Amino acid sequence: MNMAENWITYDDKNNVPQKSYDDLLHCGSTRELTDDEAVALVCEEFGFDKEKVTVVRTVGKYEIDTNSRRLRLVGETERKPLYNATDFNYVRFDCAGWFYEMYNGELRKYYC
Structure with a gap:
């Protein structure tokens, strides 16, 4: 039996x-x-080389088929770098083949 596809918004756990x-x-x-x-903020906080850091202002927007669990990329969502306080901030960036998110003063690292 072939089930119909049922695509819903998916919040990527990597972001x-x-x-x-x-x-x-x-x-x-x-x-x-x-x-x-x-760039200055993430380099000051975590010691990155400013020549190797590239700010990324988007993240992928995905949907998931609830039947097969397949993901599909359906666009991008804007993610501006934001600052409110040392423990309330966000910057997405790439450096040396890895992508990172600085979120609330902590560093999240993912392989590109």
Whole structure:
């Protein structure tokens, strides 16, 4: 029996959840960082070489078929680098074949 496809929005577990990002984005004193400010922040906090850091302002937007569990990329979602406080911030960036998210002062690392 061939089941019909049933595609729904999928929140990629490799990224900060969209709701968490949106909470930071819409908080009153949060400000968007320029790429230079974002690079300076992650280099100061974690010791990266600023010549090797590239700020990434999007994440993939996915759907999942609830029957087969297949994923499909359906677009991109904007993810500006944001700063509110030392423990309330977000920057997505690539460095040396790895991609990272700095979120709330902590570093999340993934292989590209």
